[in-house]
Amino acid sequence: MLLLDLLFPNRCVECNRIIHHDEAVCELCFDQIYFTHHDYSESNLLTEKCRLLFPIEQAFALMQFEEESTSQKIIHQLKYGKREKIGKIIANWTLEKMDFTDLKPDLLVTVPLHPKKLKERGYNQLHLFTDTLSKELKIPCDHHLIKRNFYKKAQAKKRREQRTFNENLFSITKQISNQHILIIDDVFTTGNTMSAVAWEILKAGNNKVSILVMAMD
Structure with missing residues (x-):
């Protein structure tokens, strides 16, 4: 070494x-680094944005994501710079700033990459981040509950066509019910991806969802 x-x-x-x-x-x-200082147990800007799209329990974003910001560079290195271990570093920052108190979820779930994208990148940037949280918080995680059905989002579709695409973007791989599930992603922008995942989980049974992202735009 x-x-x-x-x-x-x-x-x-x-x-x-x-x-x-x-x-x-x-x-x-x-x-x-512009940390948001969100309180997981109370409503915040991310919670309010999510509630416009789907029913949510709690939400937490660690950092603010802005053009040319340090947080943007950190996440870009994690995703595209082959620096997978940054996921563990961000997880440790999250553990220092996020307090579940009595609101611990039952399961941690990551937003998946399409298998082709996963092969190209070599790793899912969320896995080490989530595995670190899972180990420290003693909450199980499942990287395979959600399946991504398309290789990439359509960029030039009409609004109606894009909405239909988003509705079919993900599917659930196993039956799950009566669970409080924390969905984990890197950056929250429009919320379309997170909403698509959340609705698949909500439709699967009597589940509740909360959100954790490394940064919000």
């Missing part, structure tokens, strides 16, 4: 300084 660190040192995603191999940013750049 020491030789690898010398040959390929870990660098801050923001300023490119050499940092410890268990970090994503240096101390100076960490202070530039």
Whole structure:
């Protein structure tokens, strides 16, 4: 490990300084991250956005996602920079700032990649993040409950066609009911993806859903 660190040192995603191999940013750049300071047990901006789309119990976003922001660079490195271990780092930040109190879900579920996309990327950026939370919080996780049915979203469809596409974007792989499920994704933008996943879970049985995302746009 020491030789690898010398040959390929870990660098801050923001300023490119050499940092410890268990970090994503240096101390100076960490202070530039815009954390939302959401309270999982109370209503917040993400909760309000989700309630316009589907019934929700709680919601939590760790960071604010803005163009050229440090949080954007962190997540882009996680997704596209082959730095999968950043998922564990973000999970540890989440554990420090998110308090379930008496609102622990029964199951953690990740938004899936299409198998072709998974093969191209080599990993799902949510898995190490979720596995870390699962281990520390002692809540089971399931990376296979939801299946993505299409390789990529249609970009140039009419509104009605896009709505139909979103409704069929995911399917559920097994029967599940009477569960409080925490759906995990990286970035919440329009909410269309999260809504599509949530409705599949809600339709499957007498389930409740909550939301956790690394960042919200």
